[in-house]
Amino acid sequence: GAVVSQHPSWVICKSGTSVKIECRSLDFQATTMFWYRQFPKQSLMLMATSNEGSKATYEQGVEKDKFLINHASLTLSTLTVTSAHPEDSSFYICSATPLAGAVYGQQYFGPGTRLTVT
């Protein structure tokens, strides 16, 4: 149980276009989902916390107008990278905490989405 999926697995887009990444909890509900990104040979960095039914909260330094997060249901959060540029190329990973669990408890990670902006 506790599976999180992401779609797409990888995407290549041209500079200036927008890309949407979906994160779904397949067999549990999650009021809170998290978005991380990882540049090559670096650690995972928290970008934002996605809260169902309310606005996302962003890590300092992450542009909320560039990385739009929508958490429209208890099983789906989307991250839209607007006007993507080559420096946005990264591995984007989401995670989710089950409804019944403590928010600081075990998180379930999706398989990640590799974004390449040309």
Added chain:
Amino acid sequence: QQPVQSPQAVILREGEDAVINCSSSKALYSVHWYRQKHGEAPVFLMILLKGGEQKGHDKISASFNEKKQQSSLYLTASQLSYSGTYFCGTWRNSGGGADGLTFGKGTHLIIQP
């Protein structure tokens, strides 16, 4: 505040043991351990919530000290499949900003036959 992981890298022969440390200057809500292989998402190993806690499965175990500021991951009789980068993640309650896991810089573990 990013937890401090050590060592940065370890090279072992199959069957040898390894210890990876993760420390913070402040008490933590929880410590999460993950292993990541190149090009893949991190895989959950275990979570520790209580000071003094120790837990494990198979030949991988972890501890969380009483003050909840330091955790260690123990890999016993390492196997080739243990190779990868190990991250500790600590929960941060930012009090208004983004709450979530803050990861250490990682420990690269290479197991040689």
